Amino acid sequence: MEKTFNLARRDDGIAILTMDVPGETMNTLRSEFGPEISEVLAEIKADASIKGLVLVSGKKDSFVAGADISMLDACETAADAKLLSQQGHVVFNELESLTIPVVAAINGACLGGGLELALACHQRVCSLNPKTMMGVPEVQLGLLPGGGGTQRLPRLVGVTTALDMMLTGKQLRPKQAVKMGLVDDAVPESILLRTAVEMALAGKRPAKKKKQPFINKLLEGTSAGRNIIFDQAGKQVAKKTQGNFPAPAKIIDCVCQGMTKGMVKGLEVEASHFAELVMSKESESLRSIFFATTEMKKETGAGDVKPRTVKKVMVLGGGLMGGGIASVTTTKAKIPARVKDINETGLSNALSYAYKLLDKGVKRRHMTPAVRDNLMALMTTTTEYKGIKDADMVVEAVFEDLALKHQMVKDVERECGENTIFASNTSSLPIGQIAEAASRPENVIGLHYFSPVEKMPLVEVIAHAKTSAETIATTVAFAKKQGKTPIVVQDGAGFYVNRILALYMNEAAQLLLEGQSVEHLDKALVKFGFPVGPMTLLDEVGIDVGAKISPILESELGERFKAPAAFDKLLADDRKGRKNGKGFYLYGGKKKTKEVDQTVYSVLGLKPGVDTEASEVAQRCVVQMLNEAVRCLEEKIIACPRDGDIGAIFGIGFPPFLGGPFHYIDTLGADHLVKILEGYQARYGNRFEPADTLKQMAADGTSFFS
Numbered sequence: 001m002e003k004t005f006n007l008a009r010r011d012d013g014i015a016i017l018t019m020d021v022p023g024e025t026m027n028t029l030r031s032e033f034g035p036e037i038s039e040v041l042a043e044i045k046a047d048a049s050i051k052g053l054v055l056v057s058g059k060k061d062s063f064v065a066g067a068d069i070s071m072l073d074a075c076e077t078a079a080d081a082k083l084l085s086q087q088g089h090v091v092f093n094e095l096e097s098l099t100i101p102v103v104a105a106i107n108g109a110c111l112g113g114g115l116e117l118a119l120a121c122h123q124r125v126c127s128l129n130p131k132t133m134m135g136v137p138e139v140q141l142g143l144l145p146g147g148g149g150t151q152r153l154p155r156l157v158g159v160t161t162a163l164d165m166m167l168t169g170k171q172l173r174p175k176q177a178v179k180m181g182l183v184d185d186a187v188p189e190s191i192l193l194r195t196a197v198e199m200a201l202a203g204k205r206p207a208k209k210k211k212q213p214f215i216n217k218l219l220e221g222t223s224a225g226r227n228i229i230f231d232q233a234g235k236q237v238a239k240k241t242q243g244n245f246p247a248p249a250k251i252i253d254c255v256c257q258g259m260t261k262g263m264v265k266g267l268e269v270e271a272s273h274f275a276e277l278v279m280s281k282e283s284e285s286l287r288s289i290f291f292a293t294t295e296m297k298k299e300t301g302a303g304d305v306k307p308r309t310v311k312k313v314m315v316l317g318g319g320l321m322g323g324g325i326a327s328v329t330t331t332k333a334k335i336p337a338r339v340k341d342i343n344e345t346g347l348s349n350a351l352s353y354a355y356k357l358l359d360k361g362v363k364r365r366h367m368t369p370a371v372r373d374n375l376m377a378l379m380t381t382t383t384e385y386k387g388i389k390d391a392d393m394v395v396e397a398v399f400e401d402l403a404l405k406h407q408m409v410k411d412v413e414r415e416c417g418e419n420t421i422f423a424s425n426t427s428s429l430p431i432g433q434i435a436e437a438a439s440r441p442e443n444v445i446g447l448h449y450f451s452p453v454e455k456m457p458l459v460e461v462i463a464h465a466k467t468s469a470e471t472i473a474t475t476v477a478f479a480k481k482q483g484k485t486p487i488v489v490q491d492g493a494g495f496y497v498n499r500i501l502a503l504y505m506n507e508a509a510q511l512l513l514e515g516q517s518v519e520h521l522d523k524a525l526v527k528f529g530f531p532v533g534p535m536t537l538l539d540e541v542g543i544d545v546g547a548k549i550s551p552i553l554e555s556e557l558g559e560r561f562k563a564p565a566a567f568d569k570l571l572a573d574d575r576k577g578r579k580n581g582k583g584f585y586l587y588g589g590k591k592k593t594k595e596v597d598q599t600v601y602s603v604l605g606l607k608p609g610v611d612t613e614a615s616e617v618a619q620r621c622v623v624q625m626l627n628e629a630v631r632c633l634e635e636k637i638i639a640c641p642r643d644g645d646i647g648a649i650f651g652i653g654f655p656p657f658l659g660g661p662f663h664y665i666d667t668l669g670a671d672h673l674v675k676i677l678e679g680y681q682a683r684y685g686n687r688f689e690p691a692d693t694l695k696q697m698a699a700d701g702t703s704f705f706s
């Protein structure tokens with residue numbers, strides 16, 4: 001079998017140990033490497049000519065991406081997972097106990113077990129390669145660093161910094177890593193190896209102690225102080241996870257026990273907690289999302305049709321969405337974008353949107369002012385159709401008016417090239433209706449972003465009947481260059497995400513009209529696992545936007561989409577939400593916590609106060625979303641359950657630890673879900689009628705994934 005580790009001796013006594021997993025683009029840690037690495041370490045110990053060791057990766061732009069996640073998936077019992085962690089502890093302890101200096105030379109991604117491997121070395125130097133990132137993202141997989149990270153990291157960078165890294169999974173850039181003492185130096189890639197060798201030749205040195213804020217030193221210097229840190233961290237985690245997500249609390253416990261009872265005890269606790277988490281449903285769901293998104297990165301959306309290259313983009317409309325789309329085009333995809341609006345206000349909005357994004361990067365020292373200014377130069381503006389003859393793609397982001405969009409289709413066909421793609425950011429209008437104005441309908445497609453554009457990873461790529469495969473492939477490739485996760489959905493009112501969201505929101509509105517309070521509704525769905533509650537979301541999206549979309553969905557998809565009429569009173573009272581400072585909540589006040597605008601109840605003619613069990617409130621809203629997701633699969637709006645899960649998680653924050661609507665239906669069981677829906681149908685009406693596929697699955701005892 002080809003070896004993963006290669007030991008090369010130099011004349012100066014420094015040996016270079018190269019890790020290069022055969023046939024893989026990334027190095028990952030696998031238990032099968034255990035015997036090989038132990039053999040190499042024994043060889044090093046036995047060779048007196050070796051005065052120092054430098055650990056490098058044989059991969060381009062990647063050090064080690066962590067433990068092989070599929071290896072974790074293969075664990076059948078907690079004992080299997082615990083053994084993996086313990087094996088890692090043995091190897092890393094052996095490496096750390098070498099008497100010769102061991103230096104990790106890090107270039108590219110150094111994540112999870114990869115960083116734990118580097119932490120077991122005596123010193124670390126990384127390259128200034130933009131792809132060099134260091135972190136322990138295990139928590140994003142519902143796990144914890146199981147290779148000694150919960151013990152070595154706090155001892156290297158301090159408890160507070162280590163907890164922040166482990167509880168957020170944040171990835172650090174080279175200079176940040178030097179500043180916090182995670183690595184000893186960061187150098188240009190061209191001298192990385194030379195620097196590491198010099199460090200090894202200089203002999204073992206204690207890691208450079210990072211400068212800590214006085215308060216951290218004070219708290220971390222005593223057990224009483226550390227207990228305050230652990231207590232505070234525990235409270236923050238409980239608030240954030242709502243008890244839905246076990247990993248963070250276990251991370252805190254590993255660090256606490258290790259710092260209190262010593263590293264040996266800490267490693268024991270780490271292995272046990274790691275094992276429990278590997279076998280948890282939450283981690284299984286999160287790992288499935290990782291593999292789903294990795295698989296989707298390779299998909300073109302149109303089989304093996306080659307995408308055209310997009311070298312220039314025009315954005316029609318410089319408002320909130322248009323400004324965001326132009327910004328991610330220039331700042332992420334680094335493609336020139338020309339923004340057209342009917343007046344200078346819209347144009348200045350687009351420019352300031354991009355500038356604020358970039359300037360945040362300058363302030364965080366992620367980029368220099370020169371880089372910011374160069375990227376800003378990629379965005380130009382116009383109030384006329386000038387300078388866009390060579391645009392490869394036009395993205396319209398104007399308000400939902402079919403006639404206006406028809407006019408824009410005609411303008412673009414007149415002013416641009418015959419292959420120019422017309423992509424509409426419409427959130428509800430069927431693309432086929434927009435394409436009716438086109439003489440080249442094959443170039444018309446939907447490209448639906450979610451607000452805020454720079455933060456929400458999902459885009460829906462909506463093909464209508466005549467959209468060409470090349471248009472689809474080109475649009476998917478363009479969205480990926482913007483850093484987006486595109487799902488290709490079929491044409492239909494509301495497409496996928498807004499369609500399943502609409503019924504969820506309507507049910508929340510129904511519950512409000514039945515007397516549930518705004519805050520109770522929002523708290524119930526946040527406790528379920530959504531990032532924000534439905535009433536907060538409606539304020540953010542815009543009550544007027546919701547009111548605009550609902551009738552379109554009702555006319556195209558049927559009675560079940562009829563929104564409660566009482567909500568028209570909100571618009572009559574000019575309540576649009578955050579955008580005009582008047583919605584379900586108060587805006588503009590000095591208080592940090594948002595307060596409900598109590599006058600909303602009088603506008604709706606309501607007296608709140610019948611707050612029922614939060615889980616029941618959440619269930620009524622969620623089962624509406626689950627049922628409609630199944631209907632979208634039935635109607636082939638989405639190609640597969642995987643896309644439905646990713647779309648819901650990345651588009652509307654469906655709780656990722658549940659794996660998405662389809663994974664969650666499997667967890668509930670189709671028969672159980674059908675019983676819930678039928679019970680609600682009997683009590684609240686036909687809007688709860690189970691989808692045919694669900695009824696069939698209940699009868700057959702089948703599931704979506706297993």
Ligand SMILES: C[C@@H](O)CC(=O)SCCNC(=O)CCNC(=O)[C@H](O)C(C)(C)COP(=O)(O)OP(=O)(O)OC[C@H]1O[C@@H](n2cnc3c(N)ncnc32)[C@H](O)[C@@H]1OP(=O)(O)O
Pocket residue numbers: 025026028065066067068069070088109111112113114116137138141143144145146147149294295297
């Ligand atoms: C011991 C404990 O502490 C437990 C752990 O270490 S858990 C693992 C922690 N590590 C991570 O969570 C990192 C996961 N990987 C990534 O975030 C990204 O892959 C990357 C940032 C490292 C690189 O991103 P990108 O350049 O976009 O490349 P891809 O994501 O497409 O990945 C390329 C191929 O590598 C495979 N891969 C990456 N990381 C892992 C992993 N940890 N386990 C298994 N496989 C991994 C990925 O699936 C791709 O494989 P393919 O064959 O090319 O499809």
